[in-house]
Amino acid sequence: MDLRPLTKSQPVNQDKFEVSKILFGTSSFGGAFDEIENCSPFEAVSRALELGINAFDTSPFYGDSEQILGSVLSSLSDKYPRSHYYILTKVGRYGLNKEDFDYSSKRTRESVEEKFVDIDEVVGDGGVLIELFKLKFKSFGVKYLMNASPLSMALLTETAPPQWHPAPAKLRSIISKCASYAKENGFKISKLAIQFSLEWDGTDSTVIGLSNRKQVEEAITWFNEILARKRCEKNADKIEQIVVQEIQKIMGDWLNWCWEYPPTTIYQR
Template identity: 45%
Template sequence: MEKAFNVSKISFGTSIFNGWHNPVEKHWPLEAVTRALDLGINEFDTSPYYGRSEEILGTILNSLRTRYPRSSYYLSTKVGRYGPNKEDFDYSSKRVRESVEESCRRLNTNYFDVVYCHDVEFVSLEDVVGEGGALKELFRLKQEGKIKYVGISGYPLDVLIRISQIQYDRGQPVDVVLSYSHYCLHNTCLSSCINIFHSLGVIYVMNASPLSMGLLREAPAPDWHPAPPELREAASKCAMLAQKEGLKLSHLAIQFALEYEEVKSTIIGFSNAKEVEEGIECLSRMSRRKINEKAGVIEGEDEKYKKEQIVINMIRKYMKSWDKWSWRSPPE
């Protein structure tokens, strides 16, 4: 029986450390990770694909080991994807084992709480579930105690469901599914699939990227973002709508995602300590509001919450035509 995966409602996504979304000052990661731990965030999600993120995170956690030993937080990493192109994938059992060992060294740990097959839609089904493929090796590593939970991550929900079904049918269900950009202000498809995952033996479902990889924020989306021009324009108009009401689209997007309690945790990329504090404040306000609702207490901040909900509803209505739409992954 596995140790309970008692992760915080917000998990820290470290893909942000590679500077893909926006420039990151050298001192920011240390400050952000320290602040996250101080404020109760206890899960960190990374990958070899995220540039030097594993190395940066490992160095930081090692420097904090006296205050925060390895047992005080959870670590998740990924295998299979090592670059931006299709040829950068290697799901072979040999490479999977090597990859986990390399990640252990970079992160100064002898085990991982979760290891995901990264972006499963980019490779053949056989690479994922076959005899010489990634999942077989990850489950072997789980038996050896080097992994607590085996997971899969990717964008197309139908692919994640299909792999979960295969593993369920063979009596070796996937432990964790990581979905991204499928529960956010412009897309809530995950909500219609979560019970399917649980029926297939998936213990935990994680929701990542409530900002939809930098689309739902004040600044324009990154150039590499797969959203079509029409969706980019819609997001930009929503940012202006929020700004007109004295609010930030990024804050509203985080709030919207955190209110979805069916997932185990929401993974958010934080560039700096201030962003960590803003995320935690959003979560704290939600908790206070629920306590007050039960007690019949009304606070001044409830008015702000009502205003935010009105704007969120306006954004959701404006984004309605995109709600069940997903971009193609992998791209043509």
């Protein structure tokens, strides 16, 4: 495995968003995809920091993700102080259903307060909201572009997605065939999906949901393979290219299809 760190372990630039090419997504810490072992978040986060991932994405929508991430980072503060990484979180969505969306000022304030941050740091002079409004649109010149969910919420993996996944049954069946085809030819569909996302130079970073040390190391290794290809000005090997093309053929009309989430209709497609 090529586990060269993505970045050096050092304080991040708070005036610029100099994020690592892989951004650690913590949705799995809420237990939505797999049962989380007590040691997994600590091992995953500490290994990610060791390998140069300097940003973590969380949300109140992800169950206890914020609290688990905060606890792990706090326990690692001697080696990796708060100045060494970015934390991205969200407001507005707190559950699976449409009624769980709440963008009211009251709930937004409560959500900020839940993050144990002095409210004046957020809404006061020099606070984050003031700065966000200053940066809003920037004459339509978007400053940072992030990619996310290369595995389509655990759909593009070697195992079946969770029961709550919004993909229609027909699409699940087709992806299962794609995963089997990839395996028959010596590839993991999760690797093909992640590398397909990481290989594009148009984004600053890609958010990948990670839950344990192995997944962190795989993501770093797969990204380093892409860097090695670029240094040698090589594309993926011919067999890999054929496998990807065949998977796209198997997907047929479902290729690039998007689902509504949370769904308001039952899919019949």
